[in-house]
Amino acid sequence: MSIQRISLGTVGALAAGAIVAAGVSSSTVLSLLTQAIVYAVFATGVGLLLRQNGRASFGHALFFGCSGYAVGIMLQLKLMPAEAAIAVTLAGMAVIAFAMGLVIVRVPGIAFGMLTLAIGQMFYVTASRARGLTGGADGMNVQWPATLFGVTQSQLLKPATMFLVCWATLVGVLLLLTLLLRSRFGSITEAVRDNEERARFIGIRTLVPRAAVYALSATVAGLAGVLSALNTGFVSPENLHWSLSGVALMMVVVGGYKALWGPALGAVVYFLAKDILGDYANHWMAIFGVALITVIVFSPTGIAGVLERLVKRKGATPTAKAPVGH
């Protein structure tokens, strides 16, 4: 992708978000979309790990939940202003995940998934029990200050503003990741993912790039956790539970992880489908279970893969008559 197309896409996406925020008057729809976008950021983090590292994490709710708790606890203890708390949390997630990554990315394939599941559950259990600090199983309210980044709380809590904040964050994350993955870092991580041994033969240190991807994906998941705490004003152990990690992974696969924007699409589809299902939503587990199996069996590249193929086919028809030249 050229720089022009990237900037065009970014501007287009931001404009589309503004149109949605201005055009949708129903606050229920807007808050549904906001929730979807928060999870879209989360799924982007999980998808990044799968895309650049070939590893599926069954425990990314760890970073989603922990960053919400970290911000909440720092605000409760009045350690620092909220803006600093957010920055410290994200930096902390990156450092901790990098250190963790150095250890756990060495674990082969499927065992990695089981290990992330276990570590995630460990924190879930701890957070549910540590009543003093986290409020235990009841969760805790996050005490946001009256103004955040110069925006008053009453302004921020309007559904349209909240939607725009989350949407802009998602677009920003996707933009930064696109730019980062165009660089040498992107090529290195792909080489390591495809064949670690060969990558080592040509002189690439493989452990650090793997851990870096893990840290990056954890930070994005942490960012989603902060957004969720901002959106709901509440953190509970449910934010750490493994079923949340599982749902995120489901969004990634259904949306399609080969494209950077696929997981985000998966998240939006997930929330819209859950809303449309209405009364049947009691059976969402079975419905999404079947959807997950169907996607993996019939279209391993997910919805994004199908869309990309459709676009390519359309684009290919007119040029088919032109002389073949690549």
Place this chain on the structure above:
Amino acid sequence: MLTINLFNGLVYGALLVVMCSGLALIYGLRRVVNFAHGSLYMLGAYLGYSMASYSNFWVALVAVPTVMALLGVLLDRYGFRLLQDRDPLSVVLVTFGLLLVIEDFVQTVWGKSNLSLSAPAALNVSVDLFGTAVPAYRIAVIGVGALVALGLSLWLRYSKVGLFVRAASTDPTTTAMQGVNTDALSAGVVGLGTALAGLAGVVAAPFLSLSPSMSSDVIIDSFVVVVIGGLGSLAGAFVAAMVLGMIQALGAVYLPAVAGLLPFVLMVAVLIWKPAGFAGSRT
């Protein structure tokens, strides 16, 4: 006090032995980490509950594993066999999808409230063990765990089919070239593994309450066991299951604040030290 705790550790360890031998067998032949194994266990428990209410517990003890075995054969024939050339991650995700479907099915049929099943009358008595009164049913659970461990070990070690299973676990392609029908073998082994999950469910029903969260509790412990023991290794799983059962039971009494963390700490420590687990040589 210590006696009863050690005893309860043995009981939970025995249950994990039955669970994890199924998980390890399926991994051995199909290289699939079955995320739905805990849900199959839950399905077994609820089926056992219904069958025991209609007839009696002993019928359920035989009928449920039989039904689950059939389900396992179908799962292999129309699931794992068709997906055997896919990358392992896809298959894991398919089992995750299956987990969601089974959980939903169980909640729809039996509801979300806790159910309980009483132990069969013959075993609903207390037995004196080293001066402590323990339920006879729990002794029987330990017996089931020991029988499964012994039976599987003897079967794999001394029977011809057991030899085929061991061969196919090491190298399915070469085994198939030697004239072993590995597809039929896998169907049988996945059937057996699923039947063991069902058996674990029926056995667990009278001493653990039946609830929608029973599957995730046991599957996470089972994963810890098979990862510590080494994926696909039965002997490793047996040892790790007993160790974990003990840790769970003793930790809950002596270190209640961190009891929930102990299995995971153990798992993380083992994996850092030996990434393939105690008995695992292959990945």
